[in-house]
Amino acid sequence: MHMSDAKKVLSALEDELGWQRELYKDLHRHPELSLQEFATAQLIEQKLASWGFAVQRIGGTGVVGVLENGAGACVLARADIDALPVTEATGLDYASTATGTDSDGSVVGVMHACGHDMHVTALLGAAKVFADQRDAWTGTYIALFQPAEETAAGARAMLDDGLLTKVPRPDVALAQHVMATEAGTIGTTAGPILSAGDSIKITVHGRGAHGSMPHNSVDPVVLAASIVLRLQTIVSRETMPGEFAVVTVGASNAGSKSNIIADRAVLLLNVRTYDTELRARVIASIERIVRGECAVSGSPKEPEFEYYDQYPLTSNDADVNARVTQAFTAHFPAGAVYHTAPATASEDFSRVPDAFGVPYAYWTVGSVPADVYRKAVAKGTVAADIPANHSPFFAPAIDPTLGAATRAQVVAAFAYLAKGE
Known part of the structure; x- marks a missing residue:
C-alpha cells in the first residue's frame, strides 16, 4: 500500500469506531445459534446493501457482499456469525440474556462466547472502508459472512448452495479469530494454525x-x-x-x-x-x-x-502469510505482530478457499487488556485467570480489540488491492 493511500485509508478507520462499538454491543446482546442467525443476517444484508455491495443470501443465513472496483485482484474476507449455547456470566452491561432452542430441542442460554460478534463488526467496518475509499484501491472485494461455524455446517451449507458459481473466484481468502491473548496484538504463522x-x-x-x-x-x-x-x-x-x-x-x-x-x-x-x-x-x-x-x-x-x-485442517499458505504479515508489521505498532504457535482448536473456514482452489491466510487477534494479560503471564496463571473462548466469562475488551481486528482486515486485503500491487 502506498504511504499516501495507507495514511488516508487507515485514518478513516478511526471514524468508523463509534458506530462499530454500538453495533458490537447490539450483536453481543442478541446472539443467535448456528443456522438460526436470521436477525444477524438481515442486519448484515442491510449494511452491505447501503454501502453499494451486491448482496446475496447463500446457505440459508449466509450473506455475501461483492464490491467490484475495476481491474485487479479479487480478495475474499470471511467472518463467522453464529453464537454458542452458553449462558453468559460476564456481568457486562450489554451481556446477553437470550435463550434459544438447540438441535435436540432443549432451551439453552445463548452467548457470543467465541467472539464472532467481534468478527462480524470488524468485517463490516472493513467493508465500509472499502466502499468509502474506492479511489485508493482497485479490484474486487468479497465480504463473506458465514453461519454455523460452531457446528461445522456453515461453510458446507454455503458451498452446497452454489457459492462457487454465485460469486467471482477469489485470488486469495482471508480470515481472523479473536483469542484470549493480549489485546491489540496479531498472531500469524505459515502452515498449520488450527487443527x-x-x-x-x-x-x-x-x-x-x-x-x-x-x-x-x-x-x-x-x-x-x-x-x-x-x-x-x-x-x-x-x-x-x-x-x-x-x-x-x-x-x-x-x-x-x-x-x-x-x-x-x-x-x-x-x-x-x-x-x-x-x-x-x-x-x-x-x-x-x-x-x-x-x-x-x-x-x-x-x-x-x-x-x-x-473440521478441516487450517494451514496457511506460506506466501500469503508472508505478504499479510509484512503488511501487518508495517501498519501496526512495533511489537504488536508476533509468530503464533498452532492452536488445537478447529474451524471450517478453509473449506471455502479449498473448494475454490485458492490460497489463504488466517490470523489471531488478541482481546485481553494488556495489563491483565501481562500480569497473568508473569504469575503463570493465564489458564486460571483469563477466560478463554467458549467460557461464559469470555469478554473481549472492545478497545483496542475492535480497532485492531478492523485494521487487520483492511490491511490484509489492501496488501492485494492497493493500487500498484
Missing part, C-alpha cells in the same frame, strides 16, 4: 443380563473400558515423536441401573491433528482397535461409527 477436528460416536454391542448373572452377558461396560484404555496407545505408541495428535474420549455411557448389565455402550470421541495423512492414520487406528476389542469380547454385532462435527 483438523473430528467427532466420532461409537456404539458397541454386548448382551444384556441381570447384574447377578454376569456369566450370561457380553458386558459392554467392560468392552468400552478396554477400548478407552487401548485408544491411549494411538498417541503413545503409534504416533511418531514430534507428530501431534489428540484422541479424547469425552463421554462413555451404558446402562441406567446397578443390577442390569446393558446391551450396548456409546463412546464419544474427539480427534485433533495438524496433518491430513496422520488424521487418516489415527481414524483408521480407532476403527481397528474398536473392531478388534469387539471381536475378542464376543460382541454379537459389529460396532457402529458415526462421524460428525468434522
